[in-house]
Amino acid sequence: xxxxxxxxxxxSSSIKFGxxxxxxxxxxxxxxxLLDEQEKVPRIVMSDASGRQLFERRRPSGTSEDNGLFSDxxxxxxxxxxxxxxxxxxxxxxxxxxxxxxxxxxTGQAIAALEALTPLAPLHQPRCLAPVRAxxxxxxxxxQIACFDTAFHHGLAPPASRFxxxxxxxxxxxxxxxxxxxxxxxxxxxxxxxxPQWADKxxxxxxxxxxxxxxxxxxxxxxxxxxxxxPLDGLVMGTRCGTIxxxxxxxxxQEERMSVDDVQHLLYEGSGLLGVSGLxxxxxxxxxxxxxxxxxxxxxxxxxxxxEVAVMANTLAGLDGLVFTGGIGEHAADIRQRVCDRxxxxxxxxxxxxNAQGEQRIAAKxxxxxxxxIPTNEExxxxxxxxxxxxxxx
Ligand SMILES: Nc1ncnc2c1ncn2[C@@H]1O[C@H](COP(=O)(O)OP(=O)(O)O)[C@@H](O)[C@H]1O
Ligand SMILES: CC(=O)OP(=O)(O)O
Ligand SMILES: [Mg+2]
Numbered sequence: 001x002x003x004x005x006x007x008x009x010x011x012s013s014s015i016k017f018g019x020x021x022x023x024x025x026x027x028x029x030x031x032x033x034l035l036d037e038q039e040k041v042p043r044i045v046m047s048d049a050s051g052r053q054l055f056e057r058r059r060p061s062g063t064s065e066d067n068g069l070f071s072d073x074x075x076x077x078x079x080x081x082x083x084x085x086x087x088x089x090x091x092x093x094x095x096x097x098x099x100x101x102x103x104x105x106x107t108g109q110a111i112a113a114l115e116a117l118t119p120l121a122p123l124h125q126p127r128c129l130a131p132v133r134a135x136x137x138x139x140x141x142x143x144q145i146a147c148f149d150t151a152f153h154h155g156l157a158p159p160a161s162r163f164x165x166x167x168x169x170x171x172x173x174x175x176x177x178x179x180x181x182x183x184x185x186x187x188x189x190x191x192x193x194x195x196p197q198w199a200d201k202x203x204x205x206x207x208x209x210x211x212x213x214x215x216x217x218x219x220x221x222x223x224x225x226x227x228x229x230x231p232l233d234g235l236v237m238g239t240r241c242g243t244i245x246x247x248x249x250x251x252x253x254q255e256e257r258m259s260v261d262d263v264q265h266l267l268y269e270g271s272g273l274l275g276v277s278g279l280x281x282x283x284x285x286x287x288x289x290x291x292x293x294x295x296x297x298x299x300x301x302x303x304x305x306x307x308e309v310a311v312m313a314n315t316l317a318g319l320d321g322l323v324f325t326g327g328i329g330e331h332a333a334d335i336r337q338r339v340c341d342r343x344x345x346x347x348x349x350x351x352x353x354x355n356a357q358g359e360q361r362i363a364a365k366x367x368x369x370x371x372x373x374i375p376t377n378e379e380x381x382x383x384x385x386x387x388x389x390x391x392x393x394x
Contacts, residue, residue, distance in 0.1 A: 096148035152181025
């Protein structure tokens with residue numbers, strides 16, 4: 001019987017599940033699941049690798065406590081494995097801070113240290129740690145492994161890693177960390193699989209989902225990214241403002257007399273596409289709307305993506321490739337077209353038909369910058385890390 005790992009990827013709008021066989025060198029997907037929080041009645045649906053639905057369970061209404069739900073999922077998985085061993089549960093943890101920059105086996109001490117990072121990712125850290133606790137209480141003997149969104153950016157160096165504030169703050173950990181690393185790492189591995197020469201190219205990866213950030217890749221490593229100390233920085237997101245004049249915060253606190261909690265809520269949960277459109281955080285709803293505010297929100301989104309691609313190209317001293325990924329990057333051809341139109345001055349030109357059909361390579365013939373769409377898979381990144389940690393201790 002071979003070993004399996006269950007991967008839990010808690011994002012800001014969903015929890016994605018993946019069960020992987022880790023006997024082969026490359027973990028093999030056995031089945032996957034989704035708990036979509038944007039649905040009216042959230043439910044877990046598990047399907048096999050080909051998409052055939054195998055299991056469905058609704059979250060009981062009026063609760064956000066998922067132990068009952070996870071208990072059902074575990075019972076189902078153990079039945080599904082029919083005697084095969086569940087070797088570990090691997091988790092996406094959004095913030096690793098200074099102490100966690102490679103995957104680790106989760107201990108009580110690690111949970112406390114990760115919980116202390118909640119102010120640096122208030123929307124995510126509690127959502128990532130809740131499943132860890134649920135598994136701990138349901139299956140206390142089961143190994144749990146934390147894989148960090150920040151780890152891929154661990155090598156970020158000055159000037160890209162630095163804020164222009166007095167240096168003693170950096171010594172206290174106030175620096176740019178970057179996020180979505182498990183996604184960027186997966187995309188980098190896919191690029192290397194498509195063609196080894198990608199390793200020598202200057203590439204910007206645009207992870208555009210409910211949260212969104214860019215990563216500048218050089219030799220497959222992150223050399224710059226748009227998120228900073230927190231996942232609030234950089235691009236306009238579903239409900240987050242992205243880069244903002246820090247004077248706005250001071251003004252809200254001092255002159256509008258908002259509380260710190262209210263400012264936090266405004267910037268993390270009431271801004272971005274939702275705040276500007278007054279309609280929705282969901283790009284699908286905005287693209288379908290005729291409201292001028294919805295159009296303006298979409299325009300601001302694409303304007304800022306293009307502007308930050310130029311910032312990343314500055315770090316890379318040029319641009320050879322642009323890759324779109326994440327829910328919006330993979331599915332919204334219209335957004336890709338608008339971003340690329342804004343970047344024509346940088347040599348970005350796409351084939352309208354290839355883009356509309358969602359092909360992998362969407363650059364126009366002769367475009368100096370290659371443009372690709374690569375569906376991300378953070379669950380595979382986590383499964384690879386779990387396999388490596390379980391087999392080699394690293
Ligand atoms: N066909 C589509 N067109 C435009 N946007 C889409 C489409 N499908 C998904 N999206 C967007 O992708 C977002 C979710 O992206 P995803 O990367 O799955 O999110 P998360 O950050 O929760 O992992 C949704 O909020 C929605 O705005
Ligand atoms: C870090 C982050 O923004 O994650 P998500 O896209 O899942 O919100
Ligand atoms: Mg995500």
